[in-house]
Amino acid sequence: MHLLRIGGIACYMWYRWEIKRALALLLAACLALCLLVATLRGCRLACQREKRQDDESLLVYLHAEGRVVSMAMDAYLYGVVGGEMPASFPLEALKAQAVAARTYTVRRMAALGGKPCGRGGADVCTDSACCQSYKSPEALAERWGSEAKRNADKLKEAVAATHGVIAIYEGEPIEALYHSTAGDRTEDAQNVFAAALPYLVGVESPGEQDAVHYTDEARLGRRAFVKAVNKKWPKAKLKESKLESQVKVLSRFESGQVETLRLGGAQTTGKELRKLLDLKSANFAFDFSAKEVVITTHGYGHGVGMSQYGARAMALEGEDYEAILKHYYTGIELAQMEELQ
């Protein structure tokens, strides 16, 4: 009886030891696999970085596909210009867009001392909310239909004719911000973003009247407006019947964008209300009907840097891409990318 019990305990202990050993082996296998995956990924990125130094290429994170690819700069810019500006725009406007996009990209390339966007370990991504919009040549051809060949040739020319050209300020590539439509005057960077930049100051932007969103209207039911505002700013305490006296624009910047406004018991900025209601711009005015709040916007986008419709207007007036860029980015010069290295 006693011997049997000792035998049982020994069996039990052996069994437990075997389980521990199996678990340890499993853990070790998992660690080895993780290490292998990390090493392979590191190698792949390193190989891509090496390759890019040979052919002036960059790493692009394809947002929709969730993967990183290496692309030659001008091939990437073809997709950015096509994604960011209608191909029907004049060639000089497309060239200005190519230079602005190249400059923006250079500032994010690790190999050139820039600050990468970092998604997937890449220099830039194709998410327009983070970096710049990008459309593949196939997607653009499909969008253009019967105009595909003509537009592709035009875009290729815009990129090739400005090969290597970037905008610089005091020897450094600029933060080349751009937007669709300024609404007659662009905005100082410090009024929209935290930092002021000497070349991102407001300038006149005439000739934008043909822009798709030169003026626009956002219509909300009184109830929906009150609900959205009170949820975001509980101090507002808006009432459907009192909006005419509770909602008031207090100040505007020179561009016309709303600086501050009063919403009942709350005070906020035009930028914040634009974000909350997804308005086309922060240059807006209110109108109230019996059931609706009508918000008329002027311009489309943040309003800082180059206005794409303003660039179009200048090009139609016969200005070249250099004049367009120097108008929207105050005090800049154009230079070749190689001069940075």
Ligand SMILES: [Zn+2]
């Ligand atoms: Zn990004």
